[in-house]
Structures are given as structure tokens and as C-alpha cells.
Amino acid sequence: MQRDETPTGDIFFSDLEPGNGIAPEEARERVDFFVRRIREKIGAYEKYQFSKRESRALNVFFDLAQEFTAKQDLWVLSVVIPKVFFDKEASLFLLNAEKRLEWRCCSIKGCFGTPPEDAPEPPLVEKPEVRNGHYLLPIKGNHELVSQLPFEPERDVIGLLDITPGTDISEHEKLFFEKYANRIGYRIHNRLIASKNQEHLEFIRSLVQDIGHNVIVPNMYFKLFYRRLESRIMLLRDIATKFSEFTNDCALDDPERMEACKRLQTDMDAAFAALMGQYREIYRHYEQTSMFLETLLRRSHFEQGRYVLEMRPCNLRTQILEPQLERYRARFAERGIEIAAGPGTQANPDPQVLADVGLISQVVANLFSNAVKYARSPADGSPPRVAYDWEVVSAIGERPVEAVKVSVFSTGQHLAESEASRLYSEGFRGANASSEYGTGHGLFFIKEVVGLHSGAVGYERTEGGNLFYFYLPVQADD
Template sequence: MKSDAKPVSGPRRQEETPAQAQRPPLPPDPAQCMENDPVRNEGMARRVLQKLEDAEGYAFSADELRMLTVFFELSQEFDTRRDFLTLCVLLPMLFFDQDCRLYLRTGPGAWKLARCLKLPATLPALEPPPRPAVRGANYYAPILGRKDSGELLGFDIPDTSLGWLEVAGGAGLSRHTQMFFEKYASRIGFQLHSRMVRSKNREHLAFIQNLVEDIGHNVIVPNMVFKLFFNRLNASIGALARCVAEAPPETPAEFTASLDFLQARLSAQYAEISSHYAQTSLFLETLLRRRHFQEGRYVLEKRRVSLLKQVVEPQVERYRPRMEDRGIAIDLSMGGIPNEPIHLMVDLGLIAQVYANLFSNAVKYTRTVTGPDGLPLKFMAYGLETLADSFGPGRAGVKLNVFTTGTPIPEAEREGLFKPGFRSASTQREHGTGQGLAFVHQVVELHGGYVGYEPSELGNNFFIVLPVEEGG
């Protein structure tokens, strides 16, 4: 039969921009190739073969397999719990004219008839057994959840059973048919657990949305008011300085000197508190940015920054007192950060927090070593290097180093340095969560860069490499 329909073309290919066309692929991660993980590869293959063998042993009929397939597909289609539970008892009736009833737990030691096609004359007098069993004329197959199903429901679940599938008259069914309903009940359990997870996730998202609003109202806005208080305090300190400068000639010199000393101390303390406030506010407003929570990821707000003045120097001054308390010198033998334009487009708050994490680690983990001249050394150093073509031909990068003296990290531990929760065995005496370097890794990758570690005879160098703005 002739058709007037025009041939349907494939999906239109999105045009690549020149930048996309020139962008090199990310380097391959050997850990993602199964040939480099033979233990996991063999274990997964063994499990697949075992399931295939089990499936062959079940010898389900064509109609039984169709029912399981229809159940899986329609479970994805019906969103509401009511429709899903109806599907669970409707399919056995449609495929095999088999009446089934669904019982679910509602609390510790409590359960109810959750769905049926017609009400039974009587309900079970006792809780059904935790294992497949015949009771009277009926057959009961437990609907099993997972180990954490109780956490999702908010109460303990004995034997992880979420409920039971009651097969009316199932005592007279063949063992094969009873086993089929056991497998069917297990699929119901999987779907119920998945739906509980999704429901809990929706609750969490709703809570986070409300929390973001509360943070904005009760944390960010009140924190901004402190700026007004600081301005008033600074004005008062200035007024005190003027009083000292304009003191009458007959004012005792000792009194004037005391006021002058007090004013100088207040000015120094104000500068320290004001700097701390500025950094804390920057981190609060950056880490609690509403878009992070709305999109479920860190969202960058890039702008051109002065690496030295806006990022590094504030963090150096912030951690300098703590380093001095621990006898850690700040050495600029690595060149420091030059006071020259470094064209980096970054999220100021997140990159400042990256340096804060690296300097915080320097405070905790810098140790004394013996230098080449036999003298003890204990210092932290930071510096910058420009790397040509580090992100492809013509795409330079900036390598930012933070070095600390101490024992180099064992080679066996280096692979896990930037993973969440990882802590080296040599750091257990210092308080920490193992999240600092993982945060550094995540933020730097979001900026299109990469992180790394380099050991040396005197200690450990952690570095980040960020792309230089094109044309910078």
C-alpha cells in the first residue's frame, strides 16, 4: 500500500561550538575498566550465571513470565500507591483467575489488609508467618523489603517482612505455582521499597526547600545586620582616637597614653574580628546558596578575582595565629602568590573555602623534620606555577601548591586522599572528618580543573590546577 507519509529523519545533531569541538576528552580512569578490577568482575559474572541457573530451574511458563513482565512495566507507569497495590492483586486474577490479598505492616506489631479484589469472609486471626507457609486453605508468601526498610518506615520490621501476599485456596496449588507466587511477592517487596525510598526523598527535598528559606530568613539576613554593628563600633573607635588627639594640654600624659593604648588595641581587635566576619559571611553565603539546594549540586557563580588579594591573603591571615601557636613558619620559598593579575574565572567563595581547607590541614598535620643541614624544620609554604597546554593545546593552567613538612603519606594510602571520609592512619590523633580534601576535589573539578598530591623528602605537597581564562 502506497503511503504519503514523509520519511522520518533521525534526531537532529546539535551543532558543536568551536570550544566544544576543540575540547579534549577527560583522561580515562583505569579504575572504571573492569579488566583492572578482576575480583569484582569475577564476582558479578558468577552472580549473573547463578541467577540464570536459578531461572532455568524455576521453569516458569510463558504466562507466568508474561505476568512478571507486565507487573514490572506497569509498576513504573502507576504512580500512586493505591493503583500500585491494585495492580498487585489484579494481575493474578487476570492471568490465572487467582484471588489474592495483600497485607502490609502499619507499625510495630500492627498490620492490616491493604488491598483485595473482594473482602474475605474472615481475616487471619494471627500474623502470617515470616516464611512461605500454608495456613488453613490459603498460602502466604512474605513480602520482603531490605535491611533499611525499617528506617524508611520509622519502626523495626521483623525478618525485613513488609507484609504478606495471601493466595486464596493456595494450599491446594502445586509447589511450582506456590514458588511462582513467592517470587512474585519478592518483586512486590522490591517495588514497595523503591517507592518508600522515592517518597522519603521527596520528603527530604521538601524539608530542604523549607530549610533553605529558613536559612535565608534566620541566618543570612541577620548575619548581614552584624555589618551595621561593626560600622558603629568602628565609628566609636574613631571617636575615641579623636578624643585622644584633641585632649586638652592639661590632660595627664599617663591618662592620654592609656587611652591611646586602649584605642590601638580596640582597632587591632576590630580589624581581626571584621576580617573573620567577612570570611565567615563569604562561606555562609556561598555554601548555603539557595541554588545549591534547588539543583542538588554545587552551582558556580564565576567572576574574575584577584587570586592573591581576594583568596590567598585573607586565608593566610586567618590561619596565621593558629600556625604561630603550633610553631609553624610560613615560608615563601615556593614563590608565594605573585602580586600580579592572574586571570582566573572562579567562584570566589568556593575557591576561598578550598584554600581554607588546605591551610586548615596544614595547621593540623605539619610536623617537624630534619633539613639537609641537620637543623629542624617546621613550615608551610604556598606557591604558583603556570603550566602550558595542561588542558590541551594552547590551554594553559595554573598550578597552586600548598606544601607542609612532615612524613610523606604512605603510597598505599595516596589513592584515597581525595575520597569522602578517608583519613590517613597517621592523622588519627587530629580531629577531622575526612571531608576537607573531598570538598577540594569536588569544587576544583566543577571549575574544570584537577587535584593531586606529591611527596618529597621533607613533606607533602597538595596542589590544584585550574584553567586560565582564554585570552587572559
């Protein structure tokens, strides 16, 4: 079984892919559903029997709500429509952080200053009702989007529309104003969410500057510290060399002393080698972690709200795969996992690809991380095994393009057919993942990043285990 997934971005809604995994019959059912809903709405409007004036009032509200985007303009529009079309005064109240109604605007004085003296806080009604000469209508938000509001409204009520005089409103007009209040609610709700999103974006922009100033720049100084540490370690090496020369001269006539000096020299050399080995391992970890930090926290990602690639030609083996393999080599060893290179690594030892090195390195790191966690001994009882490989191909699926196919194989039980189809979905974790820590984000991240490179991801059940792979084009698309 082989599954390839080639994402193609939607320029308007980046979270949606063509079809979005919907089967043809499901897509058709969705069309039929909206046909029914439209016909139901036609029947409802025929039942409402709105007059020409009422229909125009709704149309004008929609047109001007789209034309003017400031929140105060929407408030003014909401209270002025009843005044112009029906000779009714109106006041708008919205919930505040304490879930109390707060005056926002009225058709007499607009949205300036404090509420009129004759406009005390009204009761928060759940259904339209006439009270003390006022027709009070609850303003409800979009039920599907209530969770995105900065507060939790009860029964989706986010405000109130006060129409006066309310004693001479007919039952038909009450129905109209109820529908009108619903439309105000949806517009105000969407405007509130847009405002919160704008605040969120401003916070992200500020956060990016903080990250650059407080994380990325200070992290660069670690490189200087590592260089200084390396020089101190090399100084120990020089001291050991001088010690060897000194003891050789001093112990020429004393074989026993000479032997003791040699043992001491051997211990010093071993200590130096161990110290230097640990230093190199720590420094490699620092380099990779720094690259991941600088890649993921790249300012352009936050400014554009998506991953922004920094593409350049690179050597897949030396710049991407081998550094990640070295990071995980000790973890493979801890679990007794054998590592092997596939035949493609010998046939083409230095494949060239066009890639964002930082992001694709994290793709490979995710595959190795999964291999560490889920590789198991094969049926013959031999140690678990992981093999990496690559090959140059002339097409990605049915798309003719020169690319490199990178794969990571691990021994173990095959994934179920039902799981294989959801592997690259956000948050999905297989039945074999319960004993290992994870979030279900890794493969989704791989799919997203590879898709941005115009590549594809896939999975295949092979003899003795599971094969995960991805394609990277050698050159940029025309």
C-alpha cells in the same frame, strides 16, 4: 612521587567517577561475575519451568509497575495480577510504624476505605504457608537497602500477600507465587524509598527558606552593628585627640604635669590601637564566616542537589589566598610555624582565575587548616615551616589548558605510599592524624570543588615535607 586527580562528573550518577578507582583486572572480574550470574539465572528459570501464562503475569507486572508510579496503583496491580491470570483473590498487607500488618488493598474492593470484614490481620509469617484456606506469602524488601527504610523489618519482611482460595494451589504454583511476592517486595520497597526521598527533598526546600529567613538575613545585620562599633571606636580617637590638645594648653608651665599627660596620651593611643586591631580581626572573621555561610547554604545548591557555581574572574592573591592567610596567621604563630611565600608569588603577583570565590576560598582554608595541624619540625630541628606558592601552567596533566597551580607545602614526615593513593577519599585520615581533630572530609571537599571548576588536585612528596596542590583554569572550558 606525584599524584594528580582530575574528576569528571557523571551526569546521571554524580557520586561515581569513570572507573571509580577500579583496576582493569577488577573491572574484568566484575564482567565475569555478571556473566556467571546471568547463566545461573538462566539455569534457575529453566528449573522453574514457568508456564507461558506465569511468565506473562510477571512481564505484565513489570511493565505496568513502570507505567504507573502512584503507590496505590502498585498495590492494586499487585492484587489484580493473581485475579486476572489465575482466578485468585488477593489481599495486600504492609507493616506499619508499630511493625504490625495493616491492610492496604484487595482484589475485590481495591484500596478504598477499611478492609473487608473477612480480612482480619493475618499472622506475619516468615515462610510461605497455607493457613485456614489462605496461602500467606511474606513480602521481603531489598536486603541491600533495608537500612534506608523508616523502620527496621525483621528478616527483611515488610508485608504479606494473601492468596485465596489457597487450598487448591499446586507446588509449582506455590513456587510461582513465592517469586511473584519477591518481585512485589522489591517494587514496594523501592517505592517506599522514593517516597521518603521526596519527603526529604521537601524538607530540604523548607529548610533552605528557613535558613535564608533565620540565618542569612539576620547575619547581614551584624555588618550594621560592626559599622556602629567602628564609629564608636573612632569617636574615642577623636576624644583622645581633643584631650591631647587640651592638656598641651593646660600644662605649658608645668613640665611634670606635661610628662604625666604624655604618658596618659601614650596609654590612650595604645588602647585605641589594640581595640582597633581586635575590631579589624573580628570584622575580617565575620566577613569570611559570612561568605562561607552564604556560599555553602546557597539556595541553588539545595534546589539542584549539587554545588552550583557562581563563576567570575577574580584575583587569586587579593580575593582568595591573602584573606585566608590572614585568618590563619595567628594559628600558625601559636604553633611556632613560619610562613613563607614561594617564588611564583613574586614572578606573577596577581594571577587571574575564573572561580567561585566562596568555594575556592574554602579550598584554600582547608589546605591552611591541614598545614596548621600537621606541619612538623624538619630533621635539622628548625621550626616547622609552611610555604604557599602559585604558577601559571599551560596544561592540567595531559589536557592543554591555561591554568594556575596553587600549592601549600609543609615540613614534616612524608606520607606513606599506601596513604597517598587515598588522600582525597571521603573519610580517609592518615596515620599521623590521630592526635589532631578531624573528620577526613576536608581533602575530599577540595577534590569535589576543584573538580567542579574543571581543575585537578594532587599530592607530592618533596624534600623535607609534603606538597598539596590544585589547578584552576584561567578561563571557562569551551
